[in-house]
Amino acid sequence: MTDAYAAPLDSLTRLRGIRGAMVVAAQDGLVVAESLMGGVKGTPLAALAANLAARVIELSARAAVGEPRFVHLQAQDGSLLVAPAAEELLLVAVAGRDVPLGLIRLEMLRLAERLA
Amino acid sequence: MRAIEPWVVTPLRSFVEESSARLALLMTTSGQVVAQHGFTGALDLMAAAALGTGIIASSGELALLMDWTPFRTVAHQGQRQSHFLGWFDTPHGRWVALVVFGGETKLGLVQVYFDQLVVELLAAAPPAPVQKQEVLAADFERELNASLRALFGR
Amino acid sequence: MTEDIRALSAQYAADPSSLVFLRLAEALRQRGQLEPALKIALSGLNRYPHLPDAHDLYARILADRRDYASAFDEWDTVLRLAPHHIGAHKGIGFLYYRAGEPEHALYHLRVAAELDPGDEGLRAAVERVAGGREIWDVPLPVSPPVRDAETRVAPAPAAGDPFTGVEGAGQRLLLVDRDGLRLGGALAAHGGRDVSEETAASLAGVVQEAERAARLLELGEWDHLTIEGTALSACLLCPTADTSLLATMDPGHPVGQLAFYAERGAKEARAWLERAR
Structure with missing residues (x-):
């Protein structure tokens, strides 16, 4: 993993409930760097997060929401979290249930800013 | 969607729907078309099959030459369209998929x-x-024509 | 089981149509036994649908179960039946406070405090929500405060709109069918420009992606999607299998409040769809 991404991803995966974190190329949905727990597959996570982010960006433009800073998909058994970072990069995390989402959100926003 | 092998239809249809591919082509490494989605002309299809298998073959050779593991997939990204090529082994030999998206x-x-x-x-x-069965050159052309007729309904 | 609950249960068993269900369900709620409390409250509510205390009891149980949107609606029903119901004003005040709307919370808690001036706890709550401001000498407004956003934009909702009466109707709630066609509500950008139709068209794509991501990542069924944007925050959810709803708020509001607001919109939408169908 590139050093530039290793430290931010490690600091994110140390938070309780995070199953994996990665930096994803927004345009093609491919993995740039990843730190994943066993069982989490990086390729689909990157692809799905990038596709969702693309749709959200389109919706946000149409609904006058502005540029998305943070996206949170809440599901029954966990969450998918996406923070657009540097141009063409997404910081992505997948978390389990009953996790400190507020803390994770703040950390992701901070790291996304740092990556930018 | 048209297919020479009927059992290919369901997986390929699901692939096209889920991936939002514009064109999809399944073929053998000799360029014989197994199934296609989205192509409208036989000539386009034949050219795409020949070029696709050619790219896979040449990138495989390149990998051998450089002592790399052969690439399983190759992608060329363009401004408006991109294509993806990948090979895989089936009980019926090695097949190649060409996807335009x-x-x-x-x-x-x-x-x-x-x-x-x-x-x-x-x-x-x-x-x-x-x-x-060994595919002879004459058989190959006949098979190819037969498969094109099946794929385009004529 | 305490003597109290045992005795109340016996009374309830002897005469299920009596009002003892109110005391029994409340006793169970206070002991944290929310499922039996809910069962008894609902059966009582079926017998006494116009009894404000039955709705109040049901709302308290819902609030304990963290179903705040439904609790709000129940307390709202209580106030329609009995505008001076102390419990309902306290409950709604609590929900507004929790949702980060202190002015609304203050209004309802002050109404409750005026109705029950001897309740010291209530007075302390009012003072805490007022944040140290002098409050008791300021006259109580005749109606709850109107939010800035409500006066800012857009036309009033059309007759038959699913969100009539909900805060922000006509500018912050949009209901769309599976084909991306607007069913009701409206969205307005800052400055009042109506962006409903263009938003509706792209909602289906986001819903599809959300469904796919949740399914393939094995996250279970998706519940809602929140987007924190530079101009607005938005929350997307599906009130029914064939509709989607987008709720927006100014970015300064707490994110948790947005999901709460969207869920309230979804509830209105479900009721409206049921009536329409």
């Missing part, structure tokens, strides 16, 4: 659904024929 989807997603397509095709494939 646009901005409505992403390379990562095409890759994810390609992996799924391979799994589904392998699950649906009937057992390999006991004795593989």
Whole structure:
């Protein structure tokens, strides 16, 4: 993993409930760097997060929401979290249930800013 | 969608729907078309099949020459359209998939659904024929023409 | 089981149509036994649908179960039946406070405090929500405060709109069918420009992606999607299998409040769809 991404991803995966974190190329949905727990597959996570982010960006433009800073998909058994970072990069995390989402959100926003 | 092998239809249709591919072509490494979605002309199809298998063959040779593991997939990304090529082994020999996609989807997603397509095709494939028939040049052309007729309904 | 609950249960068993269900369900709620409390409250509510205390009891149980949107609606029903119901004003005040709307919370808690001036706890709550401001000498407004956003934009909702009466109707709640066609509500950008139709058209794509991501990542069924944007925050959810709803708020509001607001919109939408169908 590139050093530039290793430290931010490690600091994110140390938070309780995070199953994996990665930096994803927004345009093609491919993995740039990843730190994943066993069982989490990086390729689909990157692809799905990038596709969702693309749709959200389109919706946000149409609904006058502005540029998305943070996206949170809440599901029954966990969450998918996406923070657009540097141009063409997404910081992505997948978390389990009953996790400190507020803390994770703040950390992701901070790291996304740092990556930018 | 048209297919020479009927068991290919369901996995390929699901792949096209899920990946939002514009064109999809399944062929053998000799360029014989097995199934296609989205091509409207026989000539386009033949050219795409020949070029696609050629790219896979040449990138494989390049990998051998450089002592790399052969690339399983190759992607060329363009401004408005991109294409993806991948090979996989079936009980009926090595097949190649050529996928053309646009901005409505992403390379990562095409890759994810390609992996799924391979799994589904392998699950649906009937057992390999006991004795593989050698394909002669004359037979090959006849087979190719027959497959084009089947794929375009004429 | 305490003597109290045992005795109340016996009374309830002897005469299920009596009002003892109120005391029994409340006793169970206080002991944290929310499922039996809910069962008894609902059966009582079926017998006494116009009894404000039955709705109040049901609302308290819902609030304990963290179903705040439904609790709000129940307390709202209580106030329609009995505008001076102390419990309902306290409950709604609590929900507004929790949702980060202190002015609304203050209004309802002050109404409750005026109705029950001897309740010291209530007075302390009012002072805490007022944040140290002098409050008791300021006259109580005749109606709850109107939010800035409500006066800012857009036309009033059309007759038959699913969100009539909900805060922000006509500018912050949009209901769309599976084909991306607007069913009701409206969205307005800052400055009042109506962006409903163009938003509706792209909602289906986001819903599809959300469903796919949740399914393939094995996250279970998706519940809602929040987007924190530079101009607005938005929350997307599906009130029914064939509709989607987008709720927006100014970015300064707490994110948790947005999901609460969207869920309230979804509840209105479900009721409206049921009536329409």
